[in-house]
Amino acid sequence: xxxxxxxxxxxxxxxxxxxxxxxxxxxxxxxxxxxxxxxxxxxxxxxxxxxxxxxxxxxxxxxxxxxxxxxxxxxxxxxxxxxxxxxxxxxxxxxxxxxxxxxxxxxxxxxxxxx
Amino acid sequence: xxxxxxxxxxxxxxxxxxxxxxxxxxxxxxxxxxxxxxxxxxxxxxxxxxxxxxxxxxxxxxxxxxxxxxxxxxxxxxxxxxxxxxxxxxxxxxxxxxxxxxxxxxxxxx
Numbered sequence: 762x763x764x765x766x767x768x769x770x771x772x773x774x775x776x777x778x779x780x781x782x783x784x785x786x787x788x789x790x791x792x793x794x795x796x797x798x799x800x801x802x803x804x805x806x807x808x809x810x811x812x813x814x815x816x817x818x819x820x821x822x823x824x825x826x827x828x829x830x831x832x833x834x835x836x837x838x839x840x841x842x843x844x845x846x847x848x849x850x851x852x853x854x855x856x857x858x859x860x861x862x863x864x865x866x867x868x869x870x871x872x873x874x875x876x
Numbered sequence: 877x878x879x880x881x882x883x884x885x886x887x888x889x890x891x892x893x894x895x896x897x898x899x900x901x902x903x904x905x906x907x908x909x910x911x912x913x914x915x916x917x918x919x920x921x922x923x924x925x926x927x928x929x930x931x932x933x934x935x936x937x938x939x940x941x942x943x944x945x946x947x948x949x950x951x952x953x954x955x956x957x958x959x960x961x962x963x964x965x966x967x968x969x970x971x972x973x974x975x976x977x978x979x980x981x982x983x984x985x986x
Contacts, residue, residue: 867919870919
């Protein structure tokens with residue numbers, strides 16, 4: 762029973778292309794996140810959605826656009842891919858996004874390589 | 877701006893040893909601190925979450941402590957096993973989203 766799933770697991774594409782990464786959670790959580798882990802393994806939050814509404818948008822280029830069709834899904838669409846976008850992207854979810862927060866559960870990651 | 881540092885960056889120990897991983901953070905105004913494990917090519921697995929009002933949490937052979945005033949947390953692993961080999965990440969939650977350290981890469985040698 763996969764709690765947080767992402768597709769695809771690997772994505773190799775050319776510069777300038779547009780691509781999407783999908784994320785689904787079956788935990789019934791209210792909040793979902795996207796994180797980027799760069800080549801130095803540094804993990805940093807990109808976006809957070811609570812009940813389909815954007816609540817956190819860190820300093821991410823507007824080429825990145827999250828889409829939440831429902832509470833269980835948070836997809837990441839990237840336009841005009843650049844070499845620097847190459848990284849591992851993790852989706853996560855938690856029960857709620859309150860001040861104290863809850864344990865976050867992570868997906869397996871999507872390794873994006875831009876050539 | 878919150879910064880999280882983990883020391884050491886890498887650690888190699890023989891099987892059976894007890895070990896301590898360290899995490900420090902610059903802004904003590906946190907709500908909770910979470911320890912994760914990351915296996916190569918895989919996602920993060922949550923190990924322990926300590927609320928700011930707590931001093932420690934235990935799960936099996938793992939014990940995490942939190943000293944909020946000094947900005948420090950430790951993860952103690954008892955009787956280490958080769959299956960414990962992974963990267964261990966510390967993350968803090970305050971007014972900002974989760975801020976992660978760069979992790980400690982642990983190798984337990986059989």
